Amino acid sequence: MRIDCPFCGSREIVEFSYLGDAGVQRPAPDAGSVFTDYVYLRDNVAGRHREYWYHGSGCHSWLVVERDTRSHEIFSVDYAHRETVR
Amino acid sequence: MSGRRLASGGLINRAAPVRFAFDGRDFAGFAGDTVASALLANGVGLVGRSFKYHRPRGVFSAGPEEPNALVELRNGTRREPNTKATTAELFAGLVARSQNRWPSLAFDVLAINQLASPIFVAGFYYKTFMWPAVLWEKLYEPLIRRAAGLGKASVETDPDSYEKATAFCDVLVIGSGPAGLMAALTAGRAGARVIVAEEDFPLGGRLLAETYEIDGMPGAAWTAGVEAELRALPNVRIMRRTVVFGVYDGGTYGALERVSDHLAVPPPHQPRQRLWKLVAKRTVLAAGAIERPVVFGGNDRPGVMLASAVRSYANRFGVAAGERIAVFTTGDDGWRTAGDLLAQGVTVAAVIDPRTEVAPAVRALAGGAEVYLGAMVRDAHGAHGLRRIDVVRADGSSVSIAADVLAVSGGWNPTASLATHHGARTEWSDTKLAFLPGKTPPGLAVAGAAAGNFTTAEALADGVRLGNEAAVALGFTATSIAAIRTSDESFAVAPLFHVAAARTKAFVDLQNDVTVKDIALAEREGFRSVEHLKRYTTLGMATDQGKTSNVNGLAIMAELTGRSIPETGSTRSRPPHVPVAIGAFAGLHKGLDFKPTRLPASHGWAVARGAVFVETGQWLRAQWYPQPGETDWLTSVTREVKAVRGGAGICDVSTLGKIALEGPDVGAFLDRVYANMFSTLPVGRARYGLMLREDGIVMDDGTTARLADERFVMSTTTINAGKVMQHLEFCHQVLWPELDLDMVSVTEQWAQFAVAGPSSRQLLQTLFGPGVDLSDAAVPYMAARELQLDSIPARLFRLSFSGELAYEIAVPARFGAALAGALVTAGAGLGVVPYGTEALGVMRVEKGHVAGNELNGTSTAGDLGLGRMLSSKKDFIGRTMAARPGLVDPARPALVGLRPVDRAQRLRAGAHFLARDAKAEAANDAGYMTSVVFSPELGHWIGLGLLANGPQRHGEIIRAYDALRGEDIAVEVVPPVHVDPEGVRLRG
């Protein structure tokens, strides 16, 4: 698998590490059980999935990659901070 | 079967004879031979014994599909079993041995397995010998392993090296037959960057093995012309001896280049093999096709060969595979074998074709040889080599024909497995009588015989079309290629997969000895799905992956179940397409090079002082520095600790992670990632910080100093440096991108030394000279200063891990070794010693500081006695979850100090805590000993541990139970700080 890093260009998967679902939002402090869900619960999606990847062996950017978990087809890659601001 | 070298012809170099040995006998071949062609040229027909039944086997094919002719190649450390004689290039001094025979190839005791064949039927390892289990382990399995073998691996260390490399291209062309050559030429002429990967040692594919002409030239000559043009194109790279074995995501292809396998030993500085990642925007798969056999009785006898292989040996290698060669073909293509043999003066015993009619031009290829139309070969006979075949006609009458080779052709199977590596399946074509690629991996198109377009004209046209399509898709301009004249061969073929009338054992999978009867048994027992059939009978599961057996096997299953071939389905092919040595996947990552080794700047200095080293993550750190006369580590470590506590010592602590943070919002950011407060840290001061994970567990600790209003430097533990960096970047980029700061790892930019001991200030004063004020007022405990050492920028922190008056001094990494020397010089009169990680560890345990053993991924701040550090004035990572009832339960194991009641006894890390009278079982487990050291200060062993209700149990006597070492000793629970609990010394 290769990821088209917006800063570095197309790079091999070994340069990146994976974190998981980019759809989760860090809740407000003391949000109770919502916080437990944020830390522990993730959907196991078969299909299109927006997820965090870290270009640790490259520019150190955190990226949001939209990927089909079945085919590894990648539909989009963007900086995570841009996604957060949006 | 008695093959011989033909008087002329072939692409071998008859001027370059090559000596080699097989089973201890010397033979001669020529440069350009494979082991198989050279053996056939020497009349060697019997080359191995089969896997289960130890039946005699000969060369079956002329390529990578070979199921039979597997040999042990080379000697000693380079011995490699299961090498295909059909692809192994001959070199001078080559040594090969047959496999699976004992005591000799001609007389094999275990051939008696044939008599026991009912035991070895399909599913034998599922139902035979299942009970009693003890006999399976002790008796049956060793017996079967000895009987059913695939050669012996060298158990010695592989003396060769392997490499990995990556190459990028616009268009990858897999295969260099007519389709591949034209695809490469069109894309190359258009200007695309092209890589041509060819498994064989010359380019040309089937063109090398056929006699028909292209543009009025023999195939090999035409190939040479195209190759010359490709080589002249700077944008084209030709990779011979390179097999593409897998298609991966993102246009990545795995390929293995056999760099030195055609040589006796690899040349100096060359690897044996090189594993390639080929990254291509477009790919043309032109891997050709593999001829399909027909299954009949005794079809495994040495001398029964693929018709195309017989042609390859005659045309490419100048070898007649036998003296009297019969041809059994279900299509037009097999007749060409008869034609080519007759042209070379080889006797063709008969041509047998189940079709009742063939085109006159095809019929003419048999010349004056006997022709049996509407007939089939029922059985082949001959103990160690083919002697005769039984041919049965449509009316049921039969005739026996003498022959030493039978060339068999049942049509062609496209080599399209690479096209199915992304989960797609091939589709059966009733017109081509073959599985053709359907949906293909992204960017991959299939050309020529691999797509079922078997004629040369079709292959050439496919290559031009797909080469241009690939180039145009990438923005290049299409090139036109003048029409190529080819002889027009026909490929009509009739469906015949096996001869049901066979009277003797008929083999479907030659390598795994799977017979038609095995498939019938699987069908009767309900294993009808192809995936079940495969696993139950092991059909197609040998190292050849069923390249010559899968289609026949499932066609037979289709017939048995009354279904069509598409209804029966096909198994999925997975990478690797051909076996790849583990060594190639490992590449250079073996032994000490398995992972990178990081060396601190003072490494060479420490080596010169005789240090003993220890791996901490990727780092190699000095563990202790033995002095002359010291023979055990404890003596050295104890001396180092005493020297530090009595005077001064220096220790390289550069491996700790260092992260520089700059910007107006660093303080606010640190407040959110550390559990304690940092925005209030004054400039010129450092503070110990505790970092939690979002789930409330402690992640890391270290000190962070504020060097200027908007400039901080953080330290992390050695092990977690990368993890913390990644975490901080996540927090900044994902959680709080609105905070204005930047950060960068500077671990490798600064060399840092701890200078510890009551004389440390004096030492540093000598180093810096009288112009620098190092007094307690100027550099108090937890101060952080930037200053100059000569003209070098330096940082001085007053930090103490040892509990003594201590500092850490940092300089740019290139001055690290010089600083180590300068520190020792400056401390010469103060009894300074270098100390290693062991002494560092002893002093931190004496002081009750937690480290990696206690920060074990399950401990909370409270568990470590650091609960008061969790700020209640702000939010921070982990705050919410750290408040969960389970994480604040006072009964959780928490940090305590431990001493043996009998001071002479040694403590053991990992020992579990039990109440004095508790039974040693898991239910009574009260925690465990995390760290133990011998304390020179106290003169006995001390420990740290995590004990349930620990802080309330100071003074209690409990047991430290070590089941692994059989020790069970009484220990006293004490506060974690064993030495100088008031902290008087570090403020000295």
Ligand SMILES: [Zn+2]
């Ligand atoms: Zn990047």
